[in-house]
Amino acid sequence: YPWIRYFEPPFNIGLKQMTLINQKLNSFFSEEIQKHKETLDENQPPRDYTEAYLIEMNKRIKAGNQGSFSEWQLQAAMGDMWTAGMETTVTTLRFAVLYLLNYPNELKKLHEEMDEMVGRERDLSMNDQKILPYLCATIHEVQRLANILPINLTHTVIEDVVVGGYRIPKDTIVVAQTPSVHLDEKLFPDPYTFSPERHIDANGRFVKNDHILPFSIGKRACMGESLARMELFLFLGSLVQHCDFRPADGKTPPPIETVTGSVQCPAPYDCVIVPRT
């Protein structure tokens, strides 16, 4: 994001602020790597990604073929996992719980569908997508409305193109604004209302809407999309299967407020998540 160099304090999205955050994250990753190195036992199966990486790196160093494997590269990969991989999915789930606290009828429908189609005895699997259309529709709707990446990543136009009558010369930096599609009332009437029903057809089947692009589109679309889709289905599904979500005071749901940054999050909220009776 080259333009952030123009946003110095009091704006908190400037280069200085971003550099500070990056430094903090990198120190954290570096400390984790050191801790892992101290406890690493190369004769045991790796306990996590960092151990697996360190074992592979050491093997390559011994063979005189380190290639691109280095602690710096590991730090960058941890950064990808942490920011692209974890923050996104967790934020989407936090939005899902927030919406369902505010839309108790929709939560009730999810509970009913789960009880009828799966029950509470067995674990969910991805095959259950076929029999849980309302859960699929809920996740689709959460991703439409939450817009957790309001700015998206930047790309460069590699040749002159014309889009919607505008000429965009080669080398221009562009950012695809998927929220403007997700909240377009021509595509989604009453766009700010949370309504999983939009994605259910007359026969009760889930219908995926091609205008909903939380993972972006094209060659550089999200690399973790299929993993993220599994996480959202299995984590939210299991929560719905076993838990009830309630306002902290038993009556008033937390307001749907957001904190906008490179990831748009719900404002911190309290709620109670209890085992279903």
Ligand code: HEM
């Ligand atoms: C709900 C969860 C997620 C959402 C909404 C999301 C969304 C996105 C978006 C919008 C992009 C930018 C695509 C573009 O440049 O046009 C992206 C890129 C990326 N995402 Fe995700 N993502 C999620 C989860 C994950 C997970 C779980 C991983 C990996 C474990 C991941 C890894 C990546 C990577 C590596 C890129 C960069 C791809 C590239 O530049 O070629 N994401 N993601």
